[in-house]
Amino acid sequence: MAELDPGVLTTLVTIIVTGISIVLGTLTPAIVEGRAVLKALEGMARQPEAANDLRTTLFVSMALLESTAIYVLLICLILIFANPLLDRFF
Amino acid sequence: MEDFFPYVVFTIFGLPVRNTVVSTWIMMVIIVGVAAIIGHRRPAALELLVDFLLDTISTVMGRPAGLYLPFLGTLAVFIATANILSVLPAIPLPHSKMFPIVSPTRDINTPAALALTVFLSVYYFGIRSKGLRGYLKDLASPIFVLPLELISHLSRTLSLALRLFGNVLSTELIIAVIFALVPFIVPIPLTAFSMLTGVLQAYIFTVLATVYIAAGLEAGEAESTKT
Numbered sequence: 273m274a275e276l277d278p279g280v281l282t283t284l285v286t287i288i289v290t291g292i293s294i295v296l297g298t299l300t301p302a303i304v305e306g307r308a309v310l311k312a313l314e315g316m317a318r319q320p321e322a323a324n325d326l327r328t329t330l331f332v333s334m335a336l337l338e339s340t341a342i343y344v345l346l347i348c349l350i351l352i353f354a355n356p357l358l359d360r361f362f
Numbered sequence: 363m364e365d366f367f368p369y370v371v372f373t374i375f376g377l378p379v380r381n382t383v384v385s386t387w388i389m390m391v392i393i394v395g396v397a398a399i400i401g402h403r404r405p406a407a408l409e410l411l412v413d414f415l416l417d418t419i420s421t422v423m424g425r426p427a428g429l430y431l432p433f434l435g436t437l438a439v440f441i442a443t444a445n446i447l448s449v450l451p452a453i454p455l456p457h458s459k460m461f462p463i464v465s466p467t468r469d470i471n472t473p474a475a476l477a478l479t480v481f482l483s484v485y486y487f488g489i490r491s492k493g494l495r496g497y498l499k500d501l502a503s504p505i506f507v508l509p510l511e512l513i514s515h516l517s518r519t520l521s522l523a524l525r526l527f528g529n530v531l532s533t534e535l536i537i538a539v540i541f542a543l544v545p546f547i548v549p550i551p552l553t554a555f556s557m558l559t560g561v562l563q564a565y566i567f568t569v570l571a572t573v574y575i576a577a578g579l580e581a582g583e584a585e586s587t588k589t
Contacts, residue, residue, distance in 0.1 A: 324421065325421075328418075328421060328422060328569065331562075331565065331566055331569060332566070332569055332570060332573060335525065335566040335569075335570065336521075338525065338529075339521050339524065339525045339528075342524060342525050342528030342529060342532075343524065343528075345528055345532055346524060346527075346528050349531070349535075353367075
């Protein structure tokens with residue numbers, strides 16, 4: 273393996289890790305949100321009179337689930353645009 | 363890409379003023395102006411908005427919403443306007459410079475300030491409904507849940523701020539990237555989508571704030587008959 277500048281190596285690893293983590297971090301909440309919507313739609317179809325309550329609860333729980341994906345996104349943005357490792361060590 | 367993130371426009375008495383703050387001032391003028399014009403011409407339109415907010419808040423809280431409408435309604439209107447503000451075109455300045463109007467919520471400081479007001483208002487409304495002694499007693503009913511309770515207050519404030527910031531930033535970042543690639547027609551559907559998510563985020567922020575405030579008042583059921 274050729275000699276690699278540590279800064280270049282860190283950038284390379286950061287890019288690869290960011291790609292992997294954004295995929296995993298959006299995949300999981302998307303699947304879970306889909307299950308939540310599925311259940312809520314089933315409930316709405318079964319009891320249309322409860323649709324309003326279900327909708328509010330659905331929005332709130334979707335927002336709470338969504339925030340995990342947002343955390344992943346923020347960490348990826350920090351790694352790409354303001355990488356603390358690059359500033360501190362190199 | 364350097365223009366995308368908030369930057370300091372000028373300083374007043376050594377205090378740096380970012381472009382998001384200037385956008386907030388423009389937004390305040392727009393909100394007050396539109397409210398004055400609509401209130402003069404078609405008061406029914408404003409009543410529709412107030413009725414919608416009252417209905418939503420009272421559904422979520424399960425009690426009359428009159429006391430909480432000023433705070434939560436302000437949050438809803440402010441965030442909804444702030445999220446869709448970036449569709450406005452840039453303002454031309456002298457010396458052939460441009461001042462682009464950006465969403466104030468793109469800067470982490472604005473969502474953090476909004477989440478802090480929610481954090482403090484939970485205590486305000488809780489103490490107002492139960493009294494200081496009653497509120498503290500409910501907060502620490504077995505004494506060992508007090509630290510957990512405080513940590514959960516802090517962490518939900520953090521998540522409230524980061525959710526709004528992350529959503530707005532991510533949609534606008536996508537638009538900026540697409541605009542750099544294909545600046546013609548293609549960004550328009552994405553802009554429409556960002557307006558939709560912006561209004562949805564305002565709704566979610568308001569509903570979550572309502573839920574948090576309602577959780578602080580839980581035992582104060584008898585007080586609700588007064589409003």
